[in-house]
Structures are given as C-alpha cells and as structure tokens.
Amino acid sequence: MKKLTLIKISxxxxxxxxxMGFSMLWSQTGGVVNVTSTGVGIIYANDVTLARDRAxxxxxxxxxxxxxxxxxxxESVVENxxxxxxxxxxxxxxxxxxxxxxxxxxxPDNVYEVTLNAAVxxxxxAQDQDAVINLIEKAGNPRIAIIFNESNIGESYxxxxxxxxxxxxxxxxxxxxxxxKNFEVxxxxxxxxxxxxxQAIAALEGNDKMAAAIGLxxxxxVVITGKAIAKVAATGMKILGDxxxxxxxxxxxxxxxxxxxxxxxxxxxxxxxxxxxITGGNEAIKKAANKLGDDLIKKILAKWKNEFYNxxxxxxxITGLASMSDLAEFKGILQNYFRGVKQVYQRxxxxxxxxxxxxxxxxxxxxxxxxxxxxxxxxxxxxxxxTLSQININVKKNQPTQTVAPDSTxx
Numbered sequence: 001m002k003k004l005t006l007i008k009i010s011x012x013x014x015x016x017x018x019x020m021g022f023s024m025l026w027s028q029t030g031g032v033v034n035v036t037s038t039g040v041g042i043i044y045a046n047d048v049t050l051a052r053d054r055a056x057x058x059x060x061x062x063x064x065x066x067x068x069x070x071x072x073x074x075e076s077v078v079e080n081x082x083x084x085x086x087x088x089x090x091x092x093x094x095x096x097x098x099x100x101x102x103x104x105x106x107x108p109d110n111v112y113e114v115t116l117n118a119a120v121x122x123x124x125x126a127q128d129q130d131a132v133i134n135l136i137e138k139a140g141n142p143r144i145a146i147i148f149n150e151s152n153i154g155e156s157y158x159x160x161x162x163x164x165x166x167x168x169x170x171x172x173x174x175x176x177x178x179x180x181k182n183f184e185v186x187x188x189x190x191x192x193x194x195x196x197x198x199q200a201i202a203a204l205e206g207n208d209k210m211a212a213a214i215g216l217x218x219x220x221x222v223v224i225t226g227k228a229i230a231k232v233a234a235t236g237m238k239i240l241g242d243x244x245x246x247x248x249x250x251x252x253x254x255x256x257x258x259x260x261x262x263x264x265x266x267x268x269x270x271x272x273x274x275x276x277x278i279t280g281g282n283e284a285i286k287k288a289a290n291k292l293g294d295d296l297i298k299k300i301l302a303k304w305k306n307e308f309y310n311x312x313x314x315x316x317x318i319t320g321l322a323s324m325s326d327l328a329e330f331k332g333i334l335q336n337y338f339r340g341v342k343q344v345y346q347r348x349x350x351x352x353x354x355x356x357x358x359x360x361x362x363x364x365x366x367x368x369x370x371x372x373x374x375x376x377x378x379x380x381x382x383x384x385x386x387t388l389s390q391i392n393i394n395v396k397k398n399q400p401t402q403t404v405a406p407d408s409t410x411x
Contacts (some may be wrong), residue, residue: 032097032121037062040341043110044336051112052104053339057361061237063118097121133182139304140365140388142221144178145186145214145257146171149204150228153246153281166192169282170228170250177293186220194218208255208262215257216317221388222263224296226252228289230281233271244272246280248288254300258387259315264299268292307363311342314364315390316356326397327354330379338370364391 039059041051099118107113136142150168166262167175171188178185192200201223202210215223233245248270254263270287274280306312316334321327331344334356343359360367368386369395378398385392 026049031402034117034119035063035066035117036102037066037116038113038115040107040114041112043106043112046212047337048106048112049338050337051110052114055099055104055112055114056116058115059116060099060118063096063099063116064120066120108222119174136182136304139307140221140363141184142388143184143186143219145191145218145220145223146178146188147191147200147203147211147214147223147225148174148188148228148252149226150285152230152285153232153277153356168227168228169285170292173286173289174224174293174296177290177297181297183297186218193216206253206333211253211255212257212260215255221257222300223255223257224252225255226250226292228285230285232277232281238290242275244275244277244280245269245271245273246277246284248281248284250285250288250292252296254296256389259389260388263303264291264296266295268295311359311361312363314358314360314367315356317385317392318354318356318395319352319384319392320394320396321349321352321354322397324349326395330395331356333376333378337376338367338374340367340370364388367391 037059039055039057040335041054041056041058043051097119097305099116102115102117104112104114148168148170150170152169167188170396175185175188191214194217199210199214203214203223206225206226209224211225215221228248228250230246233247233287248267249267251265251267253265255261256263268288269292270284270291272280272283272287274283318330321330327346327349331346334341335344340360340362341358342361345357345359347355347357349355358367364386365388366392371381371391372383380396380398382396383391384394404408
C-alpha cells in the first residue's frame with residue numbers, strides 16, 4: 001500500500017516540476033517553441049494517403065512531447081507514468097499553431113515517413129485571435145443562435161416576456177462578445193420572428209431537443225439558451241445610502257443543433273449599485289453576461305479544439321443495406337480505409353438502416369468528401385445529408401464481376 005502511495009506522489013511531483021520548467025521555457029520564448037520531429041504511418045491496403053495522414057499525426061504528437069521536454073516513447077512508459085504524460089499533454093492541449101513538412105517518403109516494410117517543423121503553443125487559445133479564427137474555420141464556421149429570457153427588477157418572471165422585446169440585455173451583450181471573436185451570430189430579432197412561442201418556452205426551460213430543432217429551423221449550428229434574473233439585494237447596510245445593490249444571476253447551456261447534445265453549461269453572478277433599480281439591474285445583467293460570454297467562448301473553443309485535434313463524434317446514418325453481413329463488411333471498410341476514422345460504434349440496425357457513432361479526427365465535412373470521392377470496390381456511396389456532426393449516406397453493394405469461361409467444345 002505504501003509503495004503505491006509513493007508512486008502516485010512521485011508522478012505528481014514530476015508533473016509539477018515539468019510544468020514549472022516548461023512555464024519558464026514558455027516565458028523565455030514568447031509562448032511558441034519551434035521543433036523538428038519525424039513521424040511514421042503504416043501503409044494499409046496500398047492507401048498511401050491514409051498512412052501519410054497518420055505519419056503527420058505521429059510527428060505532431062512527438063513535436064508536442066519535444067516542446068514539453070517529454071522524450072518518452074509510449075511503448076516504454078510504465079503504467080504509472082503514462083498518467084503523468086497524458087496529464088501534461090492535456091495541460092498543454094498539444095496545440096500546434098502551424099507546421100511545414102520538411103521531407104516525406106515511402107520506406108521499406110510499408111512505412112511512410114514524414115519530417116516536419118512545428119510551432120507548438122501552449123498559451124490560452126481564447127487569447128490568440130488568429131488561432132480563434134483558424135479554429136472556427138476548422139469547425140466549419142458554425143452559426144450561433146442566442147435565446148435568453150430576462151427578468152429585470154420590477155418585472156415579473158414570465159416565459160412569454162421573451163417575445164415582448166426585440167432583444168434582451170443579456171442577448172445583446174453575448175452577441176457582442178461572440179461577434180468580437182469572429183463568430184457568426186443569428187440576429188435575436190430574427191429568432192423571435194421565426195419561432196413559435198411554445199418552441200421558445202420549451203427551449204428556455206431546458207428542453208435540448210427543442211433547442212436543437214430551433215437551431216435547425218434557423219440554420220444555426222449551435223444554440224445558446226438561458227435565463228437572466230435581476231433583483232435588489234435585501235440589505236440593511238447604510239454604507240450604500242440611497243444606492244441599491246442590484247444583483248443579477250445568469251445561467252446558460254450550449255446545444256449542438258444537428259445532434260441535440262450539450263456542449264457546455266455556465267452560470268455567472270454580478271452586482272451593480274445604483275440609485276435607480278431598473279438601471280442598476282440592467283448594468284448587473286450586463287456585467288454577468290460579459291463574464292458568461294467569456295466562459296462560454298472559452299468552453300466552446302476548448303470543445304472544438306479537442307474535437308478537431310484529438311477526436312470528435314460524428315453520427316453516420318446508413319440506408320440501403322441488404323443485410324447485417326453487409327453492415328459488418330462496411331464497418332470494417334470505414335475503420336481501415338478512411339482517413340481520420342478511429343473507432344466505429346454500432347447503435348442500431350432496422351430493416352436495412354443503421355446508425356453508427358464514429359470517433360474521428362478532423363470534421364464531418366472532411367469525412368464526407370472521403371466517403372463520396374474515395375473509390376471502394378465493394379460499395380457505392382452517396383451522401384444524402386450533411387451537418388456539422390451528422391452524415392447520412394446511401395450505400396449499394398456492388399455485385400462481383402463474373403468471368404465467363406470459354407466454351408471448350410468450340411473448335
């Protein structure tokens with residue numbers, strides 16, 4: 001028991017020391033370290049392009065490890081220290097700002113090798129505007145819809161109040177925050193004109209499926225729903241004089257429109273003293289919304305960054321299958337022939353239609369191009385619908401070509 005405790009403490013100590021040393025290195029280099037690394041990928045079924053992608057991924061990971069001072073090879077790391085390495089890579093987020101390929105070649109034993117120069121950055125992504133713009137583009141330039149119900153001081157909280165204004169203070173502040181970071185935002189006034197009251201009420205009460213449906217209706221990829229309530233604090237303090245302490249509480253959740261899953265949640269509080277309750281409540285909401293916007297943007301960017309550079313989940317809906325055996329064969333092709341596909345999970349199969357959850361690197365748009373353009377002898381693939389997180393395809397199994405043997409009875 002004591003031995004296990006010592007190992008854990010040792011791992012934590014190494015982790016702490018490495019972070020301290022790396023922080024010193026970072027402060028001396030302005031936040032970016034340039035390194036050269038080499039990665040390899042195995043050529044499977046003569047797919048050189050896929051092997052090249054894997055070699056680049058391998059080289060980028062090694063670049064991050066070099067920048068962190070981690071020269072450990074995955075196969076030689078003992079189990080206790082694998083956790084330390086994973087923590088450090090998670091802490092740095094493995095953010096490669098840019099890279100250039102120095103050389104690449106096919107080597108013996110079906111190995112493809114890539115050497116590259118990479119600029120590795122561990123600074124806060126949200127503070128790097130160029131990186132934010134780049135990441136938004138990688139995520140497919142998603143459109144954001146913001147739906148907030150708001151009750152300022154003196155107003156009764158009523159879900160229908162959402163339709164009494166063109167835009168709430170919380171929506172205005174959040175929209176400005178997202179626009180400053182180059183997000184594309186749907187005008188809240190357009191939202192009110194386009195949706196029904198019962199839809200808004202359900203979404204504002206936390207119905208994620210309804211929030212997703214609103215997003216699809218508005219052609220928005222991400223929907224932010226929330227509530228803002230401002231009140232006067234019950235205080236007997238004379239120090240405020242005639243001023244009143246106006247308090248605001250905001251809550252929000254972020255939903256992917258195409259699959260209806262929650263990306264992030266947040267809540268913030270702020271206070272503002274003012275002689276006029278309504279003005280003070282409005283300012284308190286604005287303060288809280290500013291903090292809420294910063295937190296949501298940070299979480300959304302972190303989610304997209306993790307999805308693009310590590311793994312993201314894409315739902316694949318397949319129609320046209322003749323049998324379960326065809327599905328099994330197609331799953332094997334997905335796993336081995338298409339770039340970026342890491343794992344394939346079957347969710348259901350009913351009468352020729354199957355739903356799969358894919359763990360991929362990159363995004364759904366990249367995978368859809370692969371699916372439609374890459375020639376597969378066994379199947380014909382047609383894309384029928386594409387969103388940021390879902391691909392619908394129709395597959396048709398090709399019949400094997402039969403060769404007719406020559407008639408030996410003919411002269």
